[in-house]
Amino acid sequence: MTTPPTGSLLTAQDLRKTYGHTHALDGAGFAIHPGEVVAIMGPSGSGKSTLLHCLAGILPPDSGSIMYNGREMTSMSDGERSALRRSEFGFVFQFGQLVPELTCVENVALPLRLNGTSRKEAERAALGWMERLEVDDLKGKRPGEVSGGQGQRVAVARALVTGPRVLFADEPTGALDSFNGERVMDLFTDAARSTNAAVVLVTHEARVASYSDREIVVRDGRSRDMERAI
Amino acid sequence: MSARQWGRDLALGARFAVTGGREGWVRMTLTSVGVGLGVALLLLCTAMPNVIAARGEAEDARHVDMYAKTLPPRADNTLLVGNTDTTWRDDDVLGRLVEPEGARAPLPAGLDRFPAKGEMVVSPALKELLDSGDAKLLRERLPYRITGTIGESGLKGSHELMYYAGASGLKPAVYSPVTRLAKFGEPDVEPEKTDPVLLLMVLVVLVVLLTPVAVFIAAAVRFGGERRDRRLAALRLVGSDRSMTRRIAAGEALAGALLGLAVGTVFFLLGRQRLGAGELMGFSVWPSYLDPSPVLAALVAVAVPVAAVLVTLLAMRGVVVEPLGVVRAAGQRRRRLWWRLLPPLAGLGLLYPMLGQGHKNGEFNQYQVVGGVVLLLFGITALLPWVVEAVVGRLGSGPLSWQLAVRRLQLSSGTAARMVNGIAVAVAGAIALQMLFAGTQSQYTKSTGHNPGRIQMQVQFSGPKLAPGIEREFTGTKGVRATVALARSSYGDSRTAGERSGGMTVANCAALRELATLPSCEDGDVFVTRTRSGYQNPENSAEIALLKPGRRLYIDPSFYSSDHGLELPWTVPANVRAVDAREDSLNNDNSVLVTPGALPAGAAKAEYSNGVYLRLDPSVPDSRDYVRNAVARIDPLAQTYGWVATQEDSKYSSIRTGLFIGSAFVLALIGASLLVSQLEQLRERRKLLSALVAFGTRRRTLSLSVLWQTALPVGLGLVLATTVGVTLGVVLLKMAGTAVAMDWASVLTMTGVGAAVVGAVTLLSLPPLLRMMRPTGLRTE
Amino acid sequence: MYTRDVYTLCIVALMSISHTLLGLLESGPRHGYDLKRAFDEKFGHDRPLHYGQVYSTMSRLLKNGLVEVEAIEAGDGPERKRYAITDAGVTDVERWLATPQKPEEYLQSALYTKVVLALLTHRNAGDILDVQRSEHLRSMRILTDRKRNGDLADQLICDHALFHLEADLRWLELTAARLDRLREAVTR
Structure with missing residues (x-):
């Protein structure tokens, strides 16, 4: 296993994760710099979501090492990892992420409130991000009342609201048509680049992956960094 | 609408219910087990008449x-x-x-x-x-x-x-x-006229126990409702119209209810063996007694499926199933209050004319009582959704967990209210009954006049026994601290009883002090009490006059020629004193109290005892059983009694026992249903919970929000239940013609029990919640 | 290294033939006629190779030192040379396989050839597909970038190209998913 290049914000080496008899990850590695957008590609079932979940500290790998900003994540407690996710990371998923009973602005403000920001302040910051993602007119609406593309932009605003250093997106346009998907990706990557956040983007769509700087291919639980393969 | 189409749609729905894959089976199982529990309880009730009859027969056969x-x-x-x-x-x-x-x-x-x-x-x-x-x-x-x-x-x-x-x-x-x-059996006695207040209690107990069961069954057929609605939307997409959709939903509920009936029957049969083998509060039966009466059982078999269909149709009213999803019309339209007030008001209206009838010993119209109480209790289920919506809609900001819970409730207050309905009805009923019991307790509890602090046990022999030596039989017994042995004898002013004769109590000084206040006492003393309570002529002046020191009297004179006494001459000793009998004298049969030493030798042969009083050592376990053994040795036919301060009317206490047994069943049932619906709600939100955990939500925040989500509606439900319960209690007390006194302790106890059930349920649902919050929930299937 | 930009489609095709024949030789020395038959069977389909094409290609490969004549069998008819691949030839095949195709329309025949050859020579065909995908993505990134900064006309033109590349990528994914079945078919 090659040592990751210096200056990486988040690196992983030799990750292994097994569900029952399935080897979801079988020696995968990863590295990303600040401000970089890296796509994780691969066929379904190849382990790309598992890789993302491990990198984000959602799932602990069975073995291997994940370094974030000089700290070993695999030796952190669940509470520490949760705190990291609250303050340093942002998330956009395909669906099932907006709390249906909260209004859109409350949804966007949620991560700030988890960090203890007062409701008023959190919602003001939330509204700022909603403006940037052009969904500020939806603030009083519930997720059930907005379109898929709008909902996904609300979710992006929520991922960005804490000013995270790493954004994790798992098939962020999976439920959208190509027009809305591109719109979301445009706004998402622009916003991420403007804050110099790193983006880990899991997708099986080439058009979504083309918003990345480089891609990593996961096949049968092993990753392949295409940048350095050539 | 043709009956055939109805049948077809219902059958289609039933098929959906049983062919829904793993998910469908889980839901079907929950529903049928839920309905089954309710049905089993109903069948148990239908068996009650038979239990009473069978026990009566068994009693008669050996009476x-x-x-x-x-x-x-x-x-x-x-x-x-x-x-x-x-x-x-x-x-x-x-x-x-x-x-x-x-x-x-x-x-x-x-x-x-x-x-x-x-x-x-x-x-x-x-x-x-x-x-x-x-x-x-x-x-x-x-x-x-x-x-x-x-x-x-x-x-x-x-x-x-x-x-x-x-x-x-x-x-x-x-x-x-x-x-x-010559034969066993009870003599034909005229049936006692049933006390109207007791009848009222029986009716209310039945209603209070059965209403939550009905509410529970109604909730059970709605298990998995949200998922079902989504499936119905898919049906709309392929072309079923609204009324068809409704009938298909009803068909699903029907299938669940029918399966529930089957499951309930199995539960009942299993439970019957169990109940036959067990004992509850000293009450046991034979399994064969638990035979449901055919008419009532048939009623259950018909009513449960019909109710399931009706409840589903009613619930579907507020839901518009569109081909692309489900719109909860009720969520957008504010609930109206006026019609929700009708059932409780109608209930009060039915009960009102009967106020005070128990006092006049009039009859209560049974149907009116049952109808009124049922309407009042069901009024809770109508009012609660409105109350929850109204209150939750006004709740403001708070910590994040609070916000999550409040928003969730605002969006689906109906689900929350439905969950709490059962417990609210049960608690309201229990409060009302508690008040009725507390209010009428004095009427049905009589003081025995016994002070268990003074004497703990009393032995009554099957016939008079020669007194001397009796005391020793007990003083050697383990656990006996002191024996109060009173003997009786008789005296007369001539050998054949003569003009004046009477009974005397012979006992040692310690025992005599239990009868009268003695200034001093030693063996050889004689006392005469000045008064005797409970006698027509309480003054004992005649006895005092007769027992003059030095007067010649005869112990155990002969009263009839056939009944020869000892006729022992006795000179009244000099130290005869007049004393005051104790208010709480153990025995005031005789006014003449004599210590054995004051009587002539040989008088012991004329001293008889009917029994003894015992003081026991509370630190000796089983002391009462040692005494009973000692008694059995002396006189197998003797009776022993433990002294208690009060005694309940046996009918009253059996109603009370029935209530406690029933309440235990009902609360367990409601707790189970709460748990099931709680778990189901969590399951439906699994993905969202995982996503929330992914971006760093603390488990504590989520657990707290789940707690709030339960506690808020439960709190509101209990407040409403207390209000209705107290109202009903007051009405019932007025009907019984008893002064209305608030028994806040029991009200608090009842609400506390309700809250405890909810707390236990929340606690039990925490492990699965924590499991669901694991990030693995994010994995797409 | 090749300067890819100067290649034309026909050169690519020509180059493919020489590399393909080289690749076929890797499994063992063959006569020119055998080579033609093997090529036709695996890749020729509707366009069988002229023997003259084989002859001229082999001459050029001989000149470049990528093959050698192992034996000449005299007989009736034309002379029969048995060709064998040299070490330089193996290296050349390897380099060719590892170099992604320039993303172009209708390149699947070249890609298909590479994949089959890789399978025949027990090389990792998945790697070829991964490298190709990476190359495609590189083009797509450039197009996406141009589209984001361009006017509507740019966007439409880029979209057209993007959709075509995407189609190629779908084919790549599908092929990747069917590699095992393909291996079975070609090595049978």
């Missing part, structure tokens, strides 16, 4: 009329029966000594032959107890050889402790523990 005013003459077909009922720790043991007087003597039910002297036939439960080695003291008390067991026909329940022992030389007498009978 011995101890209070018969005359005894039949000895004949070839008579039997002597001695009552030797005793108590083992806190359990009653029925004992009968039997002595057939001829070949055709009636055999008690459950026996195939009479036990010979020294043998006994025991109930299976007693046999088990005696064999367990745990009941050595009881075995000592019953020194007979076990030669058989009493058959089922001779017992009222599987846990009854009873024995028949063979005896000889029993002496029957009227009003004694030994009687002669």
